[in-house]
Amino acid sequence: MSKSSTVTVRETPVSEVSTVTAGGLVIHGETFLVDTEQRIDLVDLTDRIMGVVRKLRVKEGLVSLWSLHTTCCVFINEFQTALLSDIRHFLEELVARDAEWQHNNPAHSDCDRMNADSHLRAMLLGHSLTLQVHNGDVVLGQWQRILMAELDGPRARTLRVQVWGVA
Amino acid sequence: MSKSSTVTVRETPVSEVSTVTAGGLVIHGETFLVDTEQRIDLVDLTDRIMGVVRKLRVKEGLVSLWSLHTTCCVFINEFQTALLSDIRHFLEELVARDAEWQHNNPAHSDCDRMNADSHLRAMLLGHSLTLQVHNGDVVLGQWQRILMAELDGPRARTLRVQVWGVA
Amino acid sequence: MSKSSTVTVRETPVSEVSTVTAGGLVIHGETFLVDTEQRIDLVDLTDRIMGVVRKLRVKEGLVSLWSLHTTCCVFINEFQTALLSDIRHFLEELVARDAEWQHNNPAHSDCDRMNADSHLRAMLLGHSLTLQVHNGDVVLGQWQRILMAELDGPRARTLRVQVWGVA
Secondary structure, three states: OOOOOOOOOOOOOOOOEEEEEEOOEEEEEEEEEEEOOOOOEEEEOHHHHHHHHHHHOOOEEEEEEEEOOOOEEEEEEOOOHHHHHHHHHHHHHHOOOOOOOHHHOOOOOOOOOOOHHHHHHHHHHOOEEEEEEEOOEEOOOOOOEEEEEEOOOOOEEEEEEEEEEEO | OOOOOOOOOOOOOOOOEEEEEEOOEEEEEEEEEEEOOOOOEEEEOHHHHHHHHHHHOOOEEEEEEEEOOOOEEEEEEOOOHHHHHHHHHHHHHHOOOOOOOHHHOOOOOOOOOOOHHHHHHHHHHOOEEEEEEEOOEEOOOOOOEEEEEEOOOOOEEEEEEEEEEEO | OOOOOOOOOOOOOOOOEEEEEEOOEEEEEEEEEEEOOOOOEEEEOHHHHHHHHHHHOOOEEEEEEEEOOOOEEEEEEOOOHHHHHHHHHHHHHHOOOOOOOHHHOOOOOOOOOOOHHHHHHHHHHOOEEEEEEEOOEEOOOOOOEEEEEEOOOOOEEEEEEEEEEEO
């Protein structure tokens, strides 16, 4: 039984920007970096994602947002300092950092980050969002913000946004 | 440190119905309302979503379903009175309504709905689904139903469905 | 009040393979089976999903992965024996199998699988993923693997993958 994790290998690395068209449809992708400052850190990505869509001048379409890490998530919620503090505390209580996780035990795991709690929290939040574009803008309710949850920071994180749409 | 939440502003409001085409592909969007009756209320949206797809006569495609609220979710599960009761009780136990959440504390928050529990439960269920269309119908297993979870009702809720497909 | 669950009926059954094109775009779907061996069983689907995309020679696009069952999920995480054991134990602790769930009570439910815990765990993990394709390959981080969570096995499970893309 291996202590190691399976590595995912692409034939070619993910490039920073790509755009193709198919019958009036644009498919545009780009990666971007987010630096985080705390072990659990919540970052508002809304304006950045909206900016990509507006720059492309896509009228109707969809946006896929993907985190390229197992312990960094994206999700929808309200962005308010008090609520962000509640989210952090809730995640810390729901999954105990110091329980006897096998992933943190050198007898069973070659990972030295001691981050089983981060992996379990990430499983609950999810690693991607697929959003709608309408009238040139991302469809979001008044209080909805696109949030990134760093769960094992501080780190530099890579995300990729892919926009599908009709100009 | 602000007690307020960030507001999301669109350049133009979401219209009720829109349809565009691109190279044989239809992209159709429409919003709809759901009135809920309890604080936690589970509503079966399956027939409504299937109806939109059948009306469009799309054969192969996908459907995006989006809730425009932070405390109203969509997810997949079985629709049975007994199980719905279990889901409600599980959510109530998993996130305590009366814990000392900062979002419910006027010293830290200008929100007077006292709904921190609703926000935390919503984070676990998610706000959207992206489904497949095949042979003119949504791809669902025999017991799968598309459910909406009202987590801070009773309220009138707005959702948006976007269908991509080939006729 | 019914003890039964609502059944979802398609006009035509899901076929095993289908491919259509629209303006340079390919939409390809196929179902596949996974046999599981334990009540909670975690299966790595990454190579299988990547294989479907490579076989189609799609360069830019997206992939939808759907589980056709209420108690069988798909999600992203690291694939390591120690961590998989932690995930199983966490799910077992988060939702007690032997609590007094109504779905397991013959007075309220005609389901004899006694699997309320499976349904509640599934609600937290989710039943689908929508992934990006770039440069002919699925976009995944180095440690990200596409995992299936059997939550009420052992069973034979059906999933459907739908690829959208430009060759």
